[in-house]
Amino acid sequence: MFSPEKFIEEIEPQIRSVVGDNRVVAAVSGGVDSTTAAALMYRILGDKVTPVMIDTGFLRENEANRVKDLLKSVMPLKIVDRSERFISSIEGLEDAEEKRKKFRDVFYSTISEIVAQENSRFLVQGTIAPDWIETQGGIKTQHNVLVQLGINTEKTWGFSLVEPLADLYKNEVRELARYLGLPREISERQPFPGPGLLVRCVGRLSKEKLEITRKSNAIVEDLLEPLRPSQYFAAVFESNSSLDTKLSELLHDQIMVYSVKSTGVKGDVRTYGKMASFSLRDNYTQIREISQKITSGEYTRALMRVRTTKGKYTVAIRAVSTEDFMTADIVEIDPSLLSRIADELLRIPGVGEVVYDVTTKPPATIEFE
Structure with missing residues (x-):
């Protein structure tokens, strides 16, 4: 001890x-x-x-x-x-x-x-x-x-x-x-990486994206703090995506694939792959099953779409529970709270979509990069 x-x-x-x-x-x-x-x-x-x-x-x-x-x-x-x-x-x-x-x-x-x-x-x-x-x-x-x-x-x-x-x-x-x-x-503070918001500003770094990441983190930290997750934050990336027809048919959902990549870990080895998203659900048993099916293949992360409108950037909410940070589980956030957070995030100019990262570690790392 x-x-x-x-x-x-x-x-x-x-x-x-x-x-x-x-x-x-x-x-x-x-x-x-x-x-x-x-x-x-x-x-x-x-x-x-x-x-x-x-x-x-x-x-x-x-x-x-x-x-x-x-x-x-x-x-x-x-x-x-x-x-x-x-x-x-x-x-x-x-x-x-x-x-x-x-x-x-x-x-x-x-x-x-x-x-x-x-x-x-x-x-x-x-x-x-x-x-x-x-x-x-x-x-x-x-x-x-x-x-x-x-x-x-x-x-x-x-x-x-x-x-x-x-x-x-x-x-x-x-x-x-x-x-x-x-x-x-x-x-008791949640971890904050040395490179800070740089690793949450996923893909190409721009000052615009960095400022959106800073504002998004402030909102997510404020609204999730009462839940006391081990770590919780927002990551931002371009919303460019396309439909994965094969996976959509398999899962009976519209599975969208983003062009930007994020970091993951499979079998103690780093992976660096694309992320896929699926429609909002309220049953976390089902959410976990979909996440596992998406990440069992080529994708690094499974994201659940909370709100989608028109805008250049996607904000991903991340909240995990863990003891040692070597493995981590997702926090089962109530969909009504996710919707409330999404409403706040969509008020930031440039944000057009909000998703919830429902990938455990492994196969995803806690941070996106």
Whole structure:
């Protein structure tokens, strides 16, 4: 059974032996992993640690200021705005892996400059076990997995990595966060990926799509928060689709296939395929059966159409329950609530369709990219 107190007792001498008297920069994304890693280091090393949050342009609405305010009683957080740099570097890219790797390059080039400015040579980040397991398994490249891929950070970017949570799973990180006195809004916060809204802006990145993703996430988070799913958000992609005649006949429904691709996992191997949608149902036993039939073939995800009108973009609602984030089940949201969320989302200019992602992990990953 995990004991936060015992964990700190064991990790503290290891950290002190590695860091010595040097200054340390701790990268904070706003998610529970990176924030807990920074708080742990601050507990052990005090003001030798500079917690830094980079505004990449892919944060949620008012994210940086909100996190800084939440942490003011725990540790001082420095905000560095590099949003234009990130967005201009990635805008126009389409492939999920290419986007993740470009984000990684820009992120670590930026953090390298900050580490140098702070007269440090150590970077702390919140890598946890599922991050490197999924990366080494080829499911998807987590932007914060470096050493496990053989990347020499000292040679490439001029700093050494400290990853105090690398052997922990999400439930253990939350226990540690509570023990460290982090506010509930952080310790119980749903995960937020390092690349942020970039991985929810599916396919080609544009500023228009990014802003729709930001607004959609705010609506979905607000309306699903009372249900307390493990993770819940919105993803956005172009609505371009065509009819799969064969599957439509088999399932006695209109099965639409989108041109954009998303990430999935089958047999512990990454898949990168198209998504298919079917008509709104209220019976989740039937919904699960349809989802399984769609994803048993070539498709990565099964999406249930909640509302369809005219518009350039589709917003996909995602809500899952999980213990360790290695597997995840869908949340059985009442169709009336889905309809209410869809009504709000369709008020965003450019949104013409709302779907609910009803794919478990596996065969889909939790995030779309």
